[in-house]
Amino acid sequence: MLYNGAEYDPGFRAGGPLPYEGRSHLLCIFTVIYTSMARILVTGGAGFIASDLALKLASDPANEVVVVDNLLTGDAVKVKSPPMANLHFIKCDVNRFEDISSVFFAYRPEFVFHYAAVVGVKRTTDNPVMVLRDIDGIRNVLDLSKNTGVKRVLFSSSSEVYGEPVEIPQNELTTPLNSKVPYAIVKNIGEAFLRSYHREYGLEYTIFRFFNTYGPKQSRDFVVSKFLRAAMAGEDITLYGDGSQTRTFCYIDDNLDACLTAFHEGRVINDVVNIGSDKEISIKALAELIIELTNSRSRIVHLPPLEEGDMTRRMPDVTRMNQLLGREPLPLREGLLRIIAGVQR
Ligand SMILES: NC(=O)c1ccc[n+]([C@@H]2O[C@H](COP(=O)([O-])OP(=O)(O)OC[C@H]3O[C@@H](n4cnc5c(N)ncnc54)[C@H](O)[C@@H]3O)[C@@H](O)[C@H]2O)c1
Numbered sequence: 001m002l003y004n005g006a007e008y009d010p011g012f013r014a015g016g017p018l019p020y021e022g023r024s025h026l027l028c029i030f031t032v033i034y035t036s037m038a039r040i041l042v043t044g045g046a047g048f049i050a051s052d053l054a055l056k057l058a059s060d061p062a063n064e065v066v067v068v069d070n071l072l073t074g075d076a077v078k079v080k081s082p083p084m085a086n087l088h089f090i091k092c093d094v095n096r097f098e099d100i101s102s103v104f105f106a107y108r109p110e111f112v113f114h115y116a117a118v119v120g121v122k123r124t125t126d127n128p129v130m131v132l133r134d135i136d137g138i139r140n141v142l143d144l145s146k147n148t149g150v151k152r153v154l155f156s157s158s159s160e161v162y163g164e165p166v167e168i169p170q171n172e173l174t175t176p177l178n179s180k181v182p183y184a185i186v187k188n189i190g191e192a193f194l195r196s197y198h199r200e201y202g203l204e205y206t207i208f209r210f211f212n213t214y215g216p217k218q219s220r221d222f223v224v225s226k227f228l229r230a231a232m233a234g235e236d237i238t239l240y241g242d243g244s245q246t247r248t249f250c251y252i253d254d255n256l257d258a259c260l261t262a263f264h265e266g267r268v269i270n271d272v273v274n275i276g277s278d279k280e281i282s283i284k285a286l287a288e289l290i291i292e293l294t295n296s297r298s299r300i301v302h303l304p305p306l307e308e309g310d311m312t313r314r315m316p317d318v319t320r321m322n323q324l325l326g327r328e329p330l331p332l333r334e335g336l337l338r339i340i341a342g343v344q345r
Pocket residue numbers: 043044045046047048049050068069070071072073074075092093094095114115116117118119137156157158159209210211212213214219
């Protein structure tokens with residue numbers, strides 16, 4: 001099988017004879033460089049967060065990055081342009097063992113970022129059975145990882161595991177998990193699977209509990225991108241309820257920098273970290289800020305509150321994340337201005 005222009009020999013990794021013995025010096029150097037590559041699988045990699053993650057990983061030529069995605073909410077263009085020689089996209093459903101197993105056997109990843117999931121408050125509320133099928137994907141990824149010698153699985157969990165907040169800020173170790181809706185339950189089960197595979201099989205893991213993340217590539221049905229699009233088009237901005245529910249918003253670069261530090265520096269191993277911002281803003285104030293920054297004439301219109309899945313408040317304890325980030329996070333106003341400038345360019 002051809003692998004990045006070289007003959008890929010899984011036996012070499014498994015301790016077979018050195019493939020460059022008796023070959024030319026140049027070939028030796030090439031092979032040493034090739035074999036020092038990290039092979040990384042990113043699931044959900046045509047999505048908002050994981051596409052930028054995959055591009056950052058692939059910006060290091062020492063990495064070979066394989067992206068899988070079933071394109072439910074993702075778009076392959078996010079990782080295909082500009083094309084990169086060390087980034088491969090495969091349309092694949094991680095919930096189907098026959099689909100994802102062949103990717104593991106063909107590429108033999110050493111690290112897996114498992115980010116594929118059904119997302120979005122409305123989509124997950126309307127399709128609870130589809131959401132619960134993501135448990136199959138988590139099991140597939142973990143079974144294949146432990147059986148093929150993956151070194152670490154890094155999993156995108158969610159602030160939703162905390163459910164309705166019993167305390168603020170929400171701490172990774174002390175705040176009880178109060179998950180009730182299927183999306184949150186799947187993330188909670190995913191975390192339990194990771195801990196169990198570590199305990200029973202020694203498979204290493206990192207859990208990222210993402211709080212609201214925003215950025216230029218986010219799909220349209222999330223609050224920041226939805227409000228921005230409406231404001232820039234001069235359309236009504238619709239809120240569920242009175243808009244007093246608060247959220248925190250983390251810019252994509254802060255999310256990626258913290259997670260990649262955990263990855264590169266071997267931190268948060270067999271542990272969990274909140275990835276988010278601790279600056280609260282009400283949904284109504286967010287709409288007003290977006291209207292101000294875009295100079296829009298949009299009106300704010302209130303819809304009936306959602307029946308479930310719309311927490312009143314949520315805010316992470318970011319002590320651990322800040323240690324990873326090692327710099328100030330980007331203020332919301334700056335992040336929004338970056339997105340607006342990108343759209344206007
Ligand atoms: N963006 C946030 O604020 C946020 C907050 C909490 C958790 N998360 C988690 O982060 C991860 C990435 O979310 P995102 O915001 O980038 O959303 P996204 O919808 O842009 O990305 C999810 C990707 O997974 C893909 N996918 C879904 N089911 C799949 C399957 N069975 N097989 C293969 N691919 C599949 C989708 O097509 C999509 O490309 C998700 O696991 C999500 O639960 C995100």
